[in-house]
Amino acid sequence: MTVAAVVQANPATPAPLRARRALIDTYQQPVVYMRSDCAVCRAEGFEAQAQVEVAANGREVLAILHRVDAQWLGRDEAALSEAAWEWLALQGGEAVTVRHAPLLESLKFVRAKVYDRKLDYPSMRALIDDVSRGRVSDLHLAAFVTACAGGRLDQDETVALTRAMVDVGERIRWSHSPVMDKHCVGGLPGNRTTPIVVAIVAACGVVMPKTSSRAITSPAGTADTMETLAPVTLDIATMRRVVEREGGCIAWGGAARLSPADDMLIRVERPLDLDSEAQLVASVLSKKVAAGSERVLIDLPVGPTAKVRSSAAAQSLAASLGAVGAAVGLQVQVLQTDGLQPVGRGIGPALEAFDVLAVLQRHADAPQDLRQRALALAGALLEMAGRAVPGAGLALATRTLDGGQALAKFIAICNAQGGLREPPRAAHREVVAATIAGRVGAIDNRRLARAAKLAGAPRDPAAGATLLVRLGDTVAAGQPLLTLHAQAPGELAYALAFVHGQSPVIAIDPP
Amino acid sequence: MTVAAVVQANPATPAPLRARRALIDTYQQPVVYMRSDCAVCRAEGFEAQAQVEVAANGREVLAILHRVDAQWLGRDEAALSEAAWEWLALQGGEAVTVRHAPLLESLKFVRAKVYDRKLDYPSMRALIDDVSRGRVSDLHLAAFVTACAGGRLDQDETVALTRAMVDVGERIRWSHSPVMDKHCVGGLPGNRTTPIVVAIVAACGVVMPKTSSRAITSPAGTADTMETLAPVTLDIATMRRVVEREGGCIAWGGAARLSPADDMLIRVERPLDLDSEAQLVASVLSKKVAAGSERVLIDLPVGPTAKVRSSAAAQSLAASLGAVGAAVGLQVQVLQTDGLQPVGRGIGPALEAFDVLAVLQRHADAPQDLRQRALALAGALLEMAGRAVPGAGLALATRTLDGGQALAKFIAICNAQGGLREPPRAAHREVVAATIAGRVGAIDNRRLARAAKLAGAPRDPAAGATLLVRLGDTVAAGQPLLTLHAQAPGELAYALAFVHGQSPVIAIDPP
Helix, strand or coil: CCHHHHHHHCCCCCCCEEEEECCEEECECCEEEEECCCHHHHHHCCCCCCEEEEEECCEEEEEEEEEECCCCCCCCEEEECHHHHHHCCCCCCCEEEEEECCCCCCHHHHHHHHCCCCCCHHHHHHHHHHHHCCCCCHHHHHHHHHHHCCCCCCHHHHHHHHHHHHHCCCCCCCCCCCCEEEEECCCCCCCCCHHHHHHHHHHCCCCEEEEECCCCCCCCCHHHHHHCCCCCCCCHHHHHHHHHHHCEEEEEHHHCCCCHHHHHHHHHHHHHCCCCHHHHHHHHHHHHHHCCCCEEEEEEEECCCCCECCHHHHHHHHHHHHHHHHHCCCEEEEEEEECCCCCCCEECHHHHHHHHHHHHCCCCCCCHHHHHHHHHHHHHHHHHCCCCCCCCHHHHHHHHHHCCHHHHHHHHHHHHHCCCCCCCCCCEEEEEECCCCEEEEEECHHHHHHHHHHCCCCCCCCCEEEECCCCCCEECCCCEEEEEEECCHHHHHHHHHHHCCCCCCEEEECC | CCHHHHHHHCCCCCCCEEEEECCEECCCCCEEEEECCCHHHHHHCCCCCCEEEEEECCEEEEEEEEEECCCCCCCCEEEECHHHHHHCCCCCCCEEEEEECCCCCCHHHHHHHHCCCCCCHHHHHHHHHHHHCCCCCHHHHHHHHHHHCCCCCCHHHHHHHHHHHHHCCCCCCCCCCCCEEEEECCCCCCCCCHHHHHHHHHHCCCCEEEEECCCCCCCCCHHHHHHCCCCCCCCHHHHHHHHHHHCEEEEEHHHCCCCHHHHHHHHHHHHHCCCCHHHHHHHHHHHHHHCCCCEEEEEEEECCCCCECCHHHHHHHHHHHHHHHHHCCCEEEEEEEECCCCCCCEECHHHHHHHHHHHHCCCCCCCHHHHHHHHHHHHHHHHHCCCCCCCCHHHHHHHHHHCCHHHHHHHHHHHHHCCCCCCCCCCEEEEEECCCCEEEEEECHHHHHHHHHHCCCCCCCCCEEEECCCCCCEECCCCEEEEEEECCHHHHHHHHHHHCCCCCCEEEECC
């Protein structure tokens, strides 16, 4: 008996299964559902929760196997979760083959990092390439993120990681120079300066094609807020057209495939709540390089309940951003800003959009803190771009805003992106009042953000919170402190219950 | 408007859902399936893949939420995966409440370890308690296991971890002393000495209540092999009865709740393939302390494809086992053994059982390596127990085996456990032959184990492989090297294809 004959007589691959949409949302985790008693499960000896490679439609995805014994699934079917369905671009009925996940060579680099060895660019590149293709399981991603935390990635490795994250995705190149960009290291609710800054900078003739993210852990990302004012899901060709015409755009970065591994890493960093400095630097800078930016201003709010809590941490982060930026060809400038309390009044996509509009339209009651921050950032960018001499940026930015050129530019950008629109208003509102008289002693940014999320933000763009007091304000008992906005009464009640929970969102010091 | 009135008017808790069995096997990961448009999902603002706490039947479990839009699930239902269904001991139709997972206090200890801080007993205890209750997500377990790898747990922390793992589970206490135990640090296929060793030691009047595990990554655990010979799922009362009568037992440890956190940690260690020394020591010793053992002999096979690959690694591990053992009240002795090649001939539950029976029955063709290993271990245990003076253990063990007392004791133990039975034989077999003449130069334990698993072991107890040559044997071209056994032709073909894959399972050096 020859071995070849045996293998031919018993082909190892059973007949393919038929694709079926499971209509089960598992967020970004692809899952394939197969009957325990289907031929493939039996032949391959698949266990539940096994890592499998699902191939269909000329594509493949790494998925988790869930074994079904219910009747809704046929023995000749493979049902796919929404993430897997979209990844494979299925219609239904396609032939699906499922096999044991191939051993990933790049996992040895995860192990190497766990054992504290240094990773060079080729290792990072191989690993990040697999990450961006969805081949690395969440468990391995968690191990990698953990192994990089606590300062275990040095500067060379951070540069290698940043380069790798850029190199595995698309990269936009612009015909103008310099291409300006800004970024805010999150953690401060309502800090929605971007639309104002882009409008001012572009109105001054400086190119600023801004791609922003949707909310990850916050009640609103810039893309969520901007989407209540204009379409933001622009492909690269559309972005290019908008920027050619108006000198700037405010688009959702996720529509282009810029630094695709970043989203995968964030998927596990978020539940782990690990904000490793190196991962943060690589995440921010890789998106900027991929977006074709050359000079980046980073807004770094510092405060006890902001993402960066101490001046020392801010300085370390700023140094790292500068050095890694230089290594990947980015000129980076960091502006430490006050992170003690939220910016503006609204927290949530539409509520923040109203603040943005009020500043651009120079309303008498526009939030002054948002205006001042936007002007400071725009001024610094105008100086970095060489449009204003050092020291003259703020004045130019202020003139551009107050002269109405910024508003006109904003409207033009919105129209170029598909049309300016009116942000929605929530169906239900409740005021939260002070229980005692006194002085506003502290505002917990994190708990305030959580309350806005419980009210439905950013899923419901109209949901969120409006802050009615500032630090240091004197309030009477019964005076409104904030308003909660929600589309469903249950969500409103949930957010209210949270606000009245253990530790206060807004602390009133008795007089 | 008072706040209390608002909260009363909008109760935050929607009506409970009704429990339904999803009939979806997600291995040990509890999953709850809810309709996206059900009142609870909407009110709570649940996202897919959210960590939620599911309460029913007076119990609770941490689960992952998967949102369903298919018609098989009603809007008033919560369907549970098998793991969640069993954990909550449901029948169907019970009221189920689902809420956001409470913030786990103990996760701060995971973070502390990630940032390389030392954990004391109370921290370990709090964390391991949550782990054992299924409250810690796989991602956080992966972060913890990663943070402990690479030598980042010192000896105090390993002791603290071991104690914590014991203290959160059941603990058996025996009326006899000394209570002997053995353990093999895995990685060597076919090394199934336990049933022989227990039979010899118990036949000499020394108490040895052995609890063993099922396979985790190997083609057979001792419990899997023993189960082909007698029932092994014994509760503590039954184990006690068997041991009172026969002085020994060979039971599955998973039936008792000994060191329950261990299984949870293994669930993530396995896919991560992280064999941290500290985790290994805590895993092995916590099970022994919980099982009431006092003196433990550890069989430590060393070889290039065994779990422990170098003598240096073996010595480090032995020192750690001894020191941590002493700290938790265990007398530990480590026996380094040859880990170059598999032990005996069979690999897979029933095939290994035939080897065990051949040794006990003193068949002329019984595998001599298995016999010699079992005798050496039994001899050392008899000396540790004070039953033989130093140097006389091996002779006593040999006399007990050759005199038939070990076989008689084994049969008596099997009968006490519920009856001796005949191991099954596989429906399909194929011989793998040498493609060239030469000398057997190397046997890859890991790939051989994988071939046996692809053939169906341990799920099909009859499946696996029989090794027909030993290291150093001279073979002719076409001479059989091993036989693969499977219950399904597809699995046989799969295992064959693997054996004939890239790198050889058995390497033949040409003459």
